[in-house]
Amino acid sequence: MYKNRIEIIKKHLEVNIPTNVNNKNGIENELFNPIDTNFNVGELKLLIDSVEASKYKDATREFIKNHPKFKENFIGLNMESYRQLVLEQCVAIANSGLIHLTDIKNNLHRYAGAVEMFSYYNNNVCTKLGVHYTLFGGTIMFLGTSRHEKYIEDANTLKTMGCFAMTEIGHGSNVRGIETTAHYDKQTKEFIIHSPTPTSEKFWIGGSYLHATYTTVFANLIIDGTNHGVHAFVVPLRCAKSGSIMNGIHIKDCGHKLGLNGIDNGQIRFTQVRIPRENLLNKYSDVSEDGIYKSQFNTPIKNFAATMAPFIVGRMAITKGCSGAAKTSLSIAIEFSHLRKQFGPTPNNELPLITLSSQQRRLMAPLARTILFDLYIQRLTNELCQPKLPASIHAHCSGIKAVYSWFCVGALQTCREACGGQGYRSANRIAEFKNDCDIVCTYEGDNTVLMQQLAKYLLGLKKKPTTANRIYLDGDDAKSLLFNFANIHQLFETREDIRLAELKQIISNSKESAYSAFNNAIPWAVKLGFAHMTKIVFQNSVDTLKTKNVKPLAHLVMLDALVSIEEDLGWFVSNHLISPNVAQAIPFLIQDLCSEVTKVSKQIIASFDIPENCKPESKDLISDLF
Ligand SMILES: Cc1cc2nc3c(=O)[nH]c(=O)nc-3n(C[C@H](O)[C@H](O)[C@H](O)COP(=O)(O)OP(=O)(O)OC[C@H]3O[C@@H](n4cnc5c(N)ncnc54)[C@H](O)[C@@H]3O)c2cc1C
Known part of the structure; x- marks a missing residue:
């Protein structure tokens, strides 16, 4: 041997x-x-950057090199200062025009290229961007319709910030098991978002503890006692003008984490929070004013699959x-x-x-x-x-x-x-x-x-297995x-x-x-x-x-x-x-x-x-x- x-x-x-x-x-x-x-080396750089994203990546590199917020120290900052710095960095990025909220649908190369460059610097920045642009923005863009376009302009400049509330204390991977409810009230034409149990409280919601104005909430859509399964809704967490927390919303800090301590992850409890009917992201399914549920799909599971696809x-x-x-x-x-x-x-x-x-x-x-x-x-x-x-x-x-x-x-x-x-x-x-x-x-x-x-x-x-080509x-x-x-x-x-x-x-x-x-x-x-x-x-x-x-x-x-x-x-x-x-x-x-x-x-x-x-x-x- x-x-x-x-x-x-x-x-x-x-x-x-x-x-x-x-x-x-x-x-x-x-x-x-x-x-x-x-x-x-230039040829290799272009290969790795990709022809499609190269110019966006170069612009982002220049921004990182030159912007004063990216010259500040973040090592060893306490959570409060770190979260503030990451927020300011994200606002600077949003105002730079390097990316746009609609990019994930209309110019993915630009968005993905910029995020890759920001992750050269620090994963807090790109996680905060990811929550706002891909998760919040993605739900608006891919699950919403024209009636939700009103959120885009302010969100694009981070005048308002969005987060994404899917995970609950009791359910993470098994999203279909979530307990948050969205009962439809025909009288007022509103949905009532509610956390019925302690385990139904949303947990880990990035951006929610301090900064988010809106969240997209995943909840069971219920009309007259019939549960139509998990749907997404836009819920205001804070007043867009004053920043004060809305009635019925209780937010706690998830606390110090192994990493990503520049992100303000929060625990959210909803107590009978009323939102207009139009806040249902209705690309695939909708509820009429008089409470009739209509879906493009014949089963809740197909609707669920479409909701998760984006x-x-x-x-x-x-x-x-x-x-x-x-x-x-x-x-x-x-x-x-x-x-x-x-x-x-x-x-x-x-x-x-x-x-x-x-x-x-x-x-x-x-x-x-x-x-x-x-x-x-x-x-x-x-x-x-x-x-x-x-x-x-x-x-x-x-x-x-x-x-x-x-x-x-x-x-x-x-x-x-x-x-x-x-x-x-x-x-x-x-x-x-x-x-x-x-x-x-x-x-x-x-x-x-x-x-x-x-x-x-x-x-x-x-x-079919290709056993004919098997080699030794x-x-x-x-x-x-x-x-x-x-x-x-x-x-x-x-x-x-x-x-x-x-x-x-x-x-x-x-x-x-x-x-x-x-x-x-x-x-x-x-x-x-x-x-x-x-x-x-x-x-x-x-x-x-x-x-x-x-x-x-x-x-x-x-x-x-x-x-x-x-x-x-x-x-x-x-x-x-x-x-x-x-x-x-x-x-x-x-x-x-x-x-x-x-x-x-x-x-x-x-x-x-x-x-x-x-x-x-x-x-x-x-x-x-x-
Ligand atoms: C820092 C941070 C930020 C987050 N941000 C957000 C956010 O902004 N919004 C949001 O909605 N959520 C967020 N999450 C939640 C995250 O998406 C969940 O933690 C994740 O989906 C896993 O769910 P879980 O933690 O409940 O783990 P569980 O689902 O309980 O899983 C625990 C373990 O069991 C295993 N397991 C579970 N199910 C199966 C299965 N079917 N087969 C095999 N193994 C399985 C898993 O592999 C895992 O090892 C965040 C989490 C963290 C930690």
């Missing part, structure tokens, strides 16, 4: 172009060559928070690793941390994945801008939100550790990102729940077998097929109810979701390469593909897709690619074009101490 391994190491270190690789488009050839260190835009937008945090943190850790010296061949010749194989491995792999996730999100954003959305859009927005946020939390931890003790200092920023991004795994749909939505979509496709990668020349995009694609495709068949079988073998059968299979559903997302992110990267072969994308794609395989290596080997020989070579190939990418890591992070005030004061993370 060890003899074999040494042979493999020798082979993969040889730079030769093997003959048995399917190299029709020639891109794989690059993988056998060193990366040209003189590549065009939040896919928010899920895509939220990945921008992960993207910015990961790119800034990776940049900090990589710059630090180029400067910080520890150990060396002699006591007088200490070398930068970046020369350590472990440092290269832990930083280059997430660097590659961040870029490839970003390319995939560009694709999703383009899909979201189409007049007719693809059937896959909901599942894929859910899937990328889950895999990107899980990945981001891990990557930020890696960046923190890669900077040693200095990574722990709040002034050096990574700690702040780490705490703030943690919650992305939970809000706007808990990741485990979202992965099930993706799995259910895949189960519904009735896709075996042989002495692992490099040739693996540096082949068709082979990698086939590995990912087959894994998805097997995972799908396995999930179907677990469910169909179950003698229990449909609910329990699926419940018992959730871990497999999550694995299927991962298999699918890995495949489509990889496929999108290869498609991008074919049209825009920007350096060093080919190396990044292969590095991430091999890391993905390594993450599930036992599975690939035990399912006879990769031989033990080939499997043993993978960590070495990864290390080679990490070392290659390290050579251009400074150029790659330069392509992110992160404004300096988004980073720590000193690149070595210590100069500010003297």
Whole structure:
């Protein structure tokens, strides 16, 4: 076994172009060559920024660099001052014209591009923007009709601020279980919004404790004792002129949190709050003055599904928070690793941390994945801008939100550790990102729940397994077998097929109810979701390469593909897709690619074009101490 391994190491270190690789488009050839260190950083920047969003991102970068509110310190502020600063930053953004409340419907590239840039700086700002623009604005825009357009003008300049009240103390993921009621009163032509139990109080409502003028409330629409299910209503929380809290509204602070302490999350109790009939967001369903309920759908569950559908835009937008945090943190850790010296061949010749194989491995792999996730999100954003959305859009927005946020939390931890003790200092920023991004795994749909939505979509496709193309990668020349995009694609495709068949079988073998059968299979559903997302992110990267072969994308794609395989290596080997020989070579190939990418890591992070005030004061993370 060890003899074999040494042979493999020798082979993969040889730079030769093997003959048995399917190299029709020639891109794989690059993988056998060193990366040209003189590549065009501007080209890479445009690729990562996207042609559609590039000008909006540049304008936002300039704004962040120059606006005085983005030069103020936020580290260590108490909650009150932090919330005030974030509010002022959001007002400055709203007044700058960089984004508009209607963007999520009419110019998604502008909105998403700006949010990504603000998340270079801090996730509080983009969370506060997200609550107002995508959640409040999204419900108005996608669930409302012309009678709700009156909210747009003032909300656009943040003269009035909106929040989004869906979650209750008793119900988070299971939105259909919420208890808040909206009884229709025919006499006064009003809805009465009420929290009937302690567990029905809205909780975690971002922006509600201090700043929001309005909220969209999700509540059970009830007419003459008949519950028509969950609908959305606009409810004023505060007087738009005086700011005083409206009658029947009680708001408490959710208190100090693990992160995002610049956001004023609140707990809201409604006591018989009367709102006009017109405040029902009536795109799909309406109630006439005399209390007749009409819906475009014949069942409450279909109406519910339509009511929830607009939040896919928010899920895509939220990945921008992960993207910015990961790119800034990776940049900090990589710059630090180029400067910080520890150990060396002699006591007088200490070398930068970046020369350590472990440092290269832990930083280059997430660097590659961040870029490839970003390319995939560009694709999703383009899909979201189409007049007719693809059937896959909901599942894929859910899937990328889950895999990107899980990945981001891990990557930020890696960046923190890669900077040693200095990574722990709040002034050096990574700690702040780490705490703030943690919650992305939970809000706007808990990741485990979202992965099930993706799995259910895949189960519904009735896709036939492509067993005819099943491959077994075996042989002495692992490099040739693996540096082949068709082979990698086939590995990912087959894994998805097997995972799908396995999930179907677990469910169909179950003698229990449909609910329990699926419940018992959730871990497999999550694995299927991962298999699918890995495949489509990889496929999108290869498609991008074919049209825009920007350096060093080919190396990044292969590095991430091999890391993905390594993450599930036992599975690939035990399912006879990769031989033990080939499997043993993978960590070495990864290390080679990490070392290659390290050579251009400074150029790659330069392509992110992160404004300096988004980073720590000193690149070595210590100069500010003297
Ligand atoms: C900082 C912050 C800001 C927020 N902002 C807002 C806001 O502005 N407006 C708003 O309406 N809400 C907001 N939320 C609420 C957020 O959307 C919910 O926390 C989220 O939907 C999860 O609900 P939950 O907390 O009740 O967890 P639960 O649903 O109770 O989940 C707890 C655990 O059980 C697991 N679980 C639950 N159901 C399933 C299932 N079917 N299958 C497998 N596992 C499951 C989950 O994975 C999770 O690990 C915010 C939350 C936080 C923390």
